Amino acid sequence: MASDQSNNQSVERAISVLRAFLTGRPELRVSDVAKATGLGTSTASRLLATLETLEFVERDPISGLYRLGTAPITLGGVALNQNPVHREARQVAQELAASVGLGVNVAIRQGDSLFYLLNFEGRLAPRPFVLTGQRKPLYATGIGKCLLLALSGEERRALVPEETMQPFTAHTITTHARLDEELAAVLSRGYAKEVEELAFGRACVAAPIRDRSGAVVAAISISGPLSAIDLATREAELASTVIETADSISIGLGYVGPVSAFAMSAS
Structure with a gap:
């Protein structure tokens, strides 16, 4: 039961990170995501890194800012x-x-x-x-x-x-x-x-x-x-x-x- 609750919480946190991009700003800093979700900066950074490997977000190599990736487009289609x-x-x-x-x-x-x-x-x-x-x-x-x-x-x-x-x-x-x-x-x-x-x-x-x-x-x-x-x-x-x-x-x-x-x- 504890494991299920932990998994559910992880999913909810990941979804909250993705929803942070619905504010209309095309690119966000880790601190912006942390503020929008109420998560700690380290937690937000870890979730963004995971979502990046799954192509749900992508990180600009120069500015370091995050934006939505191609995976949401695929799912939406x-x-x-x-x-x-x-x-x-x-x-x-x-x-x-x-x-x-x-x-x-x-x-x-x-x-x-x-x-x-x-x-x-x-x-x-x-x-x-x-x-x-x-x-x-x-x-x-x-x-x-x-x-x-x-x-x-x-x-x-x-x-x-x-x-x-x-x-x-x-x-x-x-x-x-x-x-x-x-x-x-x-x-x-x-x-x-x-x-x-x-x-x-x-x-x-x-x-x-x-x-x-x-x-x-x-x-x-x-x-x-x-x-x-x-x-x-x-x-x-x-x-x-x-x-x-x-x-x-x-x-x-x-x-x-x-x-x-x-x-x-x-x-």
């Missing part, structure tokens, strides 16, 4: 390839981004956050970084609103207490009463939209993706800068497109429900 939503959505999303010239993102729910499985950027919405693997709040995003459709009002309140609904901009929804109204509108029209609720100057339209049982298991969005997405004149067009794309992915996952009435009337 395998995990994505094994995910059924990613398999069904990847090619469709890539072609859609090229077609509309905007960003196309697919995400699932992980706890109280959305988790991006993939993203592609069109020529009108370039980014200097990838969203894949990032987490964002459910209540402040178009995709998140679609994912919240899978939960009852009581479940939403338990998952995302109102005191945790912090504003990112003046447009962010910060009460469940307002969120309930918004989700009712999403159900009615078949898609969600978000305009500068998470970040200034950006907007999106999103639609839920369902599995064989009809449950909402993921969502897809078309996003971009306000000037490029131009919802004032393109909302109906983009909403129809994102709903049809979500329906296509859902069918690939085994969903046999009716195609959205909005998509049919807009086509």
